[in-house]
Amino acid sequence: MKNHRFLPITILLTLVLIFFTNINVGALNPEVSSNIENNTNHNILVDLNDLKMFLIDKDTNEVIKSYPIAGGKPSTPSPIGTWTIIGKEADWGKGFGSRWMALNVPWGKYGIHGTNKPLTIGGAESLGCIRMFNKDVEDLYKRVRVGTTVVIYGGPYGLYSNHFRNLIPGDRGADVWEVQRRLRDKGYYLGKLDGVYGDGMKAQVIRFRKDNKLTLTHNIDKELYEKLEMNAFE
Structure with missing residues (x-):
């Protein structure tokens, strides 16, 4: 399974969806965005190994678009699992770029957002959120809705990891x-x-x-x- 990046994305998506169905611990919150102008027929797959995001057609499992991302640092990993976009906001806050999409992760505030530090894209640099170039997050924002499924996998402590973190009281993930x-x-x-x-x-x-x-x-x-x-x- 170490060579998972060479699998067709449709097979890989099926594998991670089956695996992470068992750890989808969040509940879908009521829709909180009142200005949704987008397609409703997408899933998002975030690959923390290759630091890429894939926008996928739910009906055909075909990749519509891919984007480079930044994931969480080893000390503050991104939330592995199957999540749901529960809110969308423009200009969410300084440092978070031009768009914010919140995820229903129960142990903290995580989301997909832009950045004012574009040089961090392509690395494990965040406090756990998924960072994108502002032009890319604006494109994604238009394409997805509240309720879209987001699968996050990989990284130093993910499905294909060969070690786990040493955990101490106060850790989350x-x-x-x-x-x-x-x-x-x-x-x-x-x-x-x-x-x-x-x-x-x-x-x-x-x-x-x-x-x-x-x-x-x-x-x-x-x-x-x-x-x-x-x-x-x-």
């Missing part, structure tokens, strides 16, 4: 969400699956470690990942 789910499935974490490593999760991590005779620490490391049967791709 799809990896935290997956640890919560695994703990819940084993009868430990009973809180909300929100991708936030909070106090309730800390207590269950310690309980799980004690019960399994692991090192007593709040950190989520290789030892805990292995006991949870979270195996990285080789």
